[in-house]
Amino acid sequence: MMASLFERLFGRSSKADTSGKIAKDRLQFVLVQDRVKLPADQMQQMQQEILEVISKYVTVDLENVDFELANRERTGVLLAEVPFGSPIDTDTDDEDTDLIEAINMDDDEPVDALDDETEDNLGDTEDADQSEAISAEDTPDVEFIEADDEDESTRPISARTDPDPKD
Amino acid sequence: MAARIITITSGKGGVGKTTTTANVGVALARIGNRVIVIDADIGLRNLDVVMGLENRIVYDLVDVIEGRCKLRQAMIKHKQFPNLFLIPAAQTRDKNAVSPDDMRAICNQLRPQCDFILIDSPAGIERGYRNAVAPADDVLIVTNPEISAVRDADRIIGLLEAEGKGPGKLIINRLRADMVQNGGMLSPEDITDILAVQIIGIVPEDEYVVAASNQGVPVTLNENSRAGVAFRNIARRLTGEKVAFMQLDPPNGFFRRLSRLFGG
Numbered sequence: 001m002m003a004s005l006f007e008r009l010f011g012r013s014s015k016a017d018t019s020g021k022i023a024k025d026r027l028q029f030v031l032v033q034d035r036v037k038l039p040a041d042q043m044q045q046m047q048q049e050i051l052e053v054i055s056k057y058v059t060v061d062l063e064n065v066d067f068e069l070a071n072r073e074r075t076g077v078l079l080a081e082v083p084f085g086s087p088i089d090t091d092t093d094d095e096d097t098d099l100i101e102a103i104n105m106d107d108d109e110p111v112d113a114l115d116d117e118t119e120d121n122l123g124d125t126e127d128a129d130q131s132e133a134i135s136a137e138d139t140p141d142v143e144f145i146e147a148d149d150e151d152e153s154t155r156p157i158s159a160r161t162d163p164d165p166k167d
Numbered sequence: 168m169a170a171r172i173i174t175i176t177s178g179k180g181g182v183g184k185t186t187t188t189a190n191v192g193v194a195l196a197r198i199g200n201r202v203i204v205i206d207a208d209i210g211l212r213n214l215d216v217v218m219g220l221e222n223r224i225v226y227d228l229v230d231v232i233e234g235r236c237k238l239r240q241a242m243i244k245h246k247q248f249p250n251l252f253l254i255p256a257a258q259t260r261d262k263n264a265v266s267p268d269d270m271r272a273i274c275n276q277l278r279p280q281c282d283f284i285l286i287d288s289p290a291g292i293e294r295g296y297r298n299a300v301a302p303a304d305d306v307l308i309v310t311n312p313e314i315s316a317v318r319d320a321d322r323i324i325g326l327l328e329a330e331g332k333g334p335g336k337l338i339i340n341r342l343r344a345d346m347v348q349n350g351g352m353l354s355p356e357d358i359t360d361i362l363a364v365q366i367i368g369i370v371p372e373d374e375y376v377v378a379a380s381n382q383g384v385p386v387t388l389n390e391n392s393r394a395g396v397a398f399r400n401i402a403r404r405l406t407g408e409k410v411a412f413m414q415l416d417p418p419n420g421f422f423r424r425l426s427r428l429f430g431g
Binding site: 019023024027028030034035073074 | 313314317318321322324325334346347349350351352353354357360361362363
């Protein structure tokens with residue numbers, strides 16, 4: 001009785017899981033997909049290369065890396081969550097060697113959890129078996145957030161160019 | 168006179184493009200503008216019915232383009248507003264009977280004769296849409312507060328930006344304020360958050376709209392209709408007047424519930 005009186009007076013109070021909120025979340029998800037004009041394989045490769053660069057400087061917990069696309073105003077945003085560990089000694093100039101060093105820092109337990117694509121893209125499949133996922137416990141996360149400006153570099157994700165839609 | 172050419176489009180069908188075109192056209196004429204509305208939905212003409220002019224059609228848009236009549240002969244004068252004209256779509260042809268260049272040529276010819284040209288676009292993003300948008304100075308995008316309609320509006324905004332026609336302005340049609348308040352419907356804020364485009368009108372769901380189109384009398388002429396007020400406000404905003412968005416007093420709003428509880 002009392003509850004229904006309150007409901008009648010104030011309407012439903014919680015907006016947590018209302019269908020309007022669900023609609024907004026689903027819509028945002030769909031539009032992120034719709035607005036991305038970069039082919040999936042190139043997106044995959046771009047993410048892989050970003051990880052390679054980070055791996056030159058710090059150890060990376062590759063298993064817990066998370067890339068996500070979002071919209072800000074009408075600009076696409078790439079969000080990367082990259083758990084990383086200790087810095088890497090960079091005394092050689094060879095990028096590939098650095099990367100392998102990064103992965104082989106500890107030789108305790110071999111991990112085959114790195115999937116095929118990751119192995120391939122990290123450059124050296126032979127050594128991948130002995131590679132080691134670096135523990136992510138207590139490591140800081142870093143978020144790389146794309147600038148919101150009209151810079152050309154934001155284009156591939158945000159570009160909504162559809163100059164010649166098909167009939 | 169040099170008319171402003173405004174195209175009303177949406178991507179998704181059934182969201183209220185034709186209703187909007189008819190009502191904004193009538194509302195603009197009512198406040199003294201000379202207005203020509205063009206039905207660009209070739210093959211699926213309906214603007215004539217919504218405006219109550221279906222029994223006066225002799226020539227249509229395709230007759231003009233193919234030279235069977237003069238432009239003037241295809242312009243149907245509204246009974247109540249002599250400064251409002253309709254150019255109807257052909258019913259027995261398809262979108263390919265018209266090209267974007269045809270639409271530009273017709274609009275250039277009409278431009279000196281009036282204050283506003285409103286073009287009712289067909290649904291979709293194909294030829295019919297491109298015909299309708301080609302001559303536009305401004306584009307109004309009609310959407311409903313639901314995922315599919317907003318998604319299609321987003322697609323239209325992307326196409327307009329790619330064509331250099333700007334992001335367009337948004338009309339949210341069939342909003343139910345009571346549902347927005349309960350969290351059961353996307354709110355205007357949700358929609359502008361996502362689309363990042365300016366709103367030029369919010370039209371509440373209103374049963375007078377159905378009655379009006381049954382009768383062929385645009386709802387904006389009904390003084391009791393809240394949708395009618397919303398369409399008049401859009402017309403005023405198009406003329407540059409600053410009009411506050413109307414208070415969406417939901418039928419189940421707090422004060423209404425309160426007064427109902429106490430026998431109001």
